[in-house]
Amino acid sequence: MRKLLDEVRMLLRDAGVEEPRLEIPRQAGFGEVSCTSAFDIAKTVRKPPQSIAEEIASGIDLSKARLVERVEAVRPGYINFWVRWVNFAPDLLNTVIGEGERFCWSAVGRGKTVLVEHTSVNPNKALHIGHARNTCLGDSIARIYRSQGYRVVVANYIDDSGSQMADILLAFTRLGYSPEPPAGERFDEYCGRIYVEVNRLIESDQALSQEKRRITLEIEGRDTETFRLNRMVAERVLADQLKTCWRLGARYDILNRESDILAFNLWDEVFEKLKKSGAIYVAVDGPKKGCWLINLSQHPTLAREGDEVLVKSDGATTYVARDIAYAAWKLGLLTRDFRYRVWGTNPDGTTVLITDYAGDREYRIGGVDHTVNVVDARQRRPQEIVRYAIGFLGVDRSRYHHHSYEVVSLSARDAEKLGVRQVQQGFVHMSGRGGVFINVEQLLTHLKEKAVSETLKRHPDWSRGKVEETAEAIAVAALRYNLIRSDSDKMIVFDTEEAMDMEGDTGPYIQYAYARASRILEKADTGPRYECPASLADEEKALILKIAHTPLVVEDAARMLLVKKVVNHAHDLASAFNDFYEKCPVLTAEADVKGFRLAIVEAFRTALSSTANLIGIPLLEEM
RNA sequence: GGGCCCGUGGCCUAGAAUGGAUAAGGCGGCAGCCUCCUAAGCUGCAGAUCGUGGGUUCAAAUCCCACCGGGCCCGCCA
Missing domain, CATH: 3.30.1360.70 (Arginyl tRNA synthetase N-terminal domain)
Incomplete structure (x- = not known):
């Protein structure tokens, strides 16, 4: 093209x-x-x-x-x-098939490193579908960057020092909850349930609320029993969360714990630099007397909302301050660094590391060229403050990118199923604390059940194992597609019934086109031919053109970081193929036409698999 | 009060970062297509003042302004 x-x-x-x-x-x-x-x-x-x-x-x-x-x-x-199709078509098909899995790759990012941080779910609960939007988006971004030649480091930020952890600890230490979940319940789901139940209790119990505050403080002291218990709980929840993320197709290089930002003292160095830059000041009177604040008066939009506290009057850092320190670390502004230990292995065989004060591993990211934070739109303000702050440390602010996305809410129908009353608008916001959410594992299981029964209808002779494997891929494709096909700035009103759809504009539609193409090639007794027949059907031309546009679309999507463009193109490819499939028989065509159409089918498979790979949609030879 | 985001047929979404030729899909509805490479597919019909009003332009869903409707954010929380 x-x-x-x-x-x-x-x-x-x-x-x-x-x-x-x-x-x-x-x-x-x-x-x-x-x-x-x-x-x-x-x-x-x-x-x-x-x-x-x-x-x-x-x-x-x-x-x-x-x-x-x-x-x-x-x-x-x-x-x-x-x-001039006689020249254009053979050139193109030859190139595409020749490039194979390298089709759509580029070298624009060669020699550059980008850190993509996504998922970052508090380690006190299981993932709900809002978190899954983050994971699927972030993982797709990482995949797209990798295809453009960047070295990509994928990080997951583990906020293990918040008061949300205290609820769980309170349940274990004071409320008689067993540290072991009942049989059949996962630990992350168990904690998520405790989180909801404890919050209900705390609402009406002052003493419990006091107790929780005490535990929150105890977590901060590194040598306490509470600290060790907290780490244990967080790590166990994290282990379950990562299983879900892996199931969705994501992978990680490093797990960075907020408690370790404190332990490795990343803030002090940044604090000194900020003081020198004159960007921060200490309030001498007023309600914020004794606090260190960042001066936002020169900021184009934030100026009207007042300055932000970074260090409280008791000397403790705020969340934003720790985030600034963390961003500075990512961009290579600090002499201090984390130490790690091995956490586990991704499904692709690569190693996952976790920060650990006593760890024996180092992982030098070496100051990345670019960092992308996948964080929901509600954190636009704090994220902008971080970006603004690092500018005072001598860094080009464009190196820090907050990839914002809107939240996932529930349809009135789903909310009512979860017991929410008085649904005013058409949707209800999810709430981990309130117990209003749809769990990813449960949804995937639900999707998989449907895929199993659909697969059995079509292939009653398949083994149980093959059916399961196929259904799992279909379930993942359906969910991922659903969460990344539309614009990040648009709220998704999730409805289970709609999400169960496997026809039309869905993930399985793409898989189906691929499976059909695979079957044709499998049954073909001759190879592709590149000579173009005298005349081509409209459907052949349209499909060839869609294939030809693919690298341009990917390049655009990578430049603008628009995952949905790749998703939409994958759908366009599949749709063009289905039109072709309908109108242009391959295996029963005359020899020269057949050979040429086989080349089209092969090129289509190459193009579709490269785009599907970028967005983590698993493909199937048969379904 | 201030700031940010969204507003496209009954419903969901694409098309906006380079303004261009009849606004493209899906769901739902109706009517069709399997002696032929998997019907998780395909075809046809019905359905749109692209939130409203101005402006810029030969040309606006797309750019600018105002307004309306919806969401989010403005804590010595994380």
Whole structure:
């Protein structure tokens, strides 16, 4: 496709257009590439765009063209180019199939490191679908960066020092809860349940509330029994959470604990630098007397909301302060570093490390070029403060990127099922503390059950193992697709019934197209041929073009960090393939047509699998 | 009160970062297509003043302004 665009540009330049503006027509019938430069030129030269377009078009010398067959000036002033399929199609199919899994890879990120932080769920509960949106988005971003040649470090921030941990500890130490969950309940789900129950108790019990505050303080002291118990609980919950994340297809390099940001004393160094920069000051009077605050008066939007406390009057750091220190560490501004120990192994065989004061491993990220924080939109303000603050440490703020996304809420129907009354609008916000959420594991199990029964309908002869394996992939595809297909800035109103859909604009639709293509290739008794038949069906052309656009879409998506673009393109590819499948029989076609169509099918599989890989949609040879 | 985000057929979503040619899918509804590579598919029909009003432009769903509706954020919490 790039070759085609280059050729069109070359033709236009030779015809006198300095900087041709090209676009790919949305609708068929306007050629394969279109130029809108006549509109630009019409602004300076006082002539109608149409006549300019006609002049340019007639000045184009097609004798030098290899991939372009025809040029035409059309209605308001477009210059449309039609492809010479005999040359274009074989070139393209050859390239795609030749590149194989490297199709859509790029080297733009070579030599650069980017740290992607995602998931970051408090280690006191199981993942709900809002967390899953974060994980699927973040994992896709990591995959996309990797495809562009970046070295990618995936981090998961473990906030193990908050008061939300105290609820669980309170249950174990004072309320008689067993540290072991009942048979059949996972530890993370068990803690999530305790979290809800304890919060209900605390609401009506002052003494318990006091007790909780005491435990919160005890967690901070590193040598206490409470501290050790807290670590144990957090690590056990984390182990379960990661199982869910792995199930979703995510992987991690490092698990960074908030308690270790304190232990390794990352803040002190940043504190000194901030003082020197003059960005922070100590309040000498007023309600915040004795606190260190960051001066936001020069910030374009935050200035009107007042300055932010970084160090409380008792000397303790706030959450934002620790986040600034952490960001400084990521960007290589500190001499101090974490130590790690081995936590476990990702499904892909790579090692996961966790911060540990007594750890024996080092993991030098060496100051990454770029850091991406996948954090929900409610944290825009604190994230912006962090970004603003690191600017005072001599860092280009663009290196710190908060990848914001809107929350997932529940449909009125789902909320009512969970016992929420008086649903006013069409949705209800989830709440871990309130027990209003949909658990990822349970949802996946539910999806898998449906996929099992659908698979059994189609393949009654399959072994149980094969059915299970297939159904698991379908369940994951359905969920991931659902959570990343739309814009990050839009709230998802989740509805279980809708999410169970496996037809239409869904993950399984993409898997199905892939499976169909795989079956054709499996049954073929001859190989692909690249010679283009004399005439091509519209469906063949449309599919070839979609395949051709793939690297351009991925490049765009990577540059703008828009995961949904890749998702939508995967759907477009699958849809174009299904049209082709319907109208263009492969195996029963004449020998030359058959060979060519086999090449199309093979190229389609390459294109679809590379896009699906970028968004973590597992594919199946059969389903 | 201030700031940020969203607003596209009954419902969900794409199309916005380069303004361009008949606004594209899905769900739901109706009507069809399996002696033919898996019907988790395909085709057709019905259904849209692209929140409203201005503005910029030869051209606006897309850019600018105002307003309306919805969400979020503004703690010595994390």
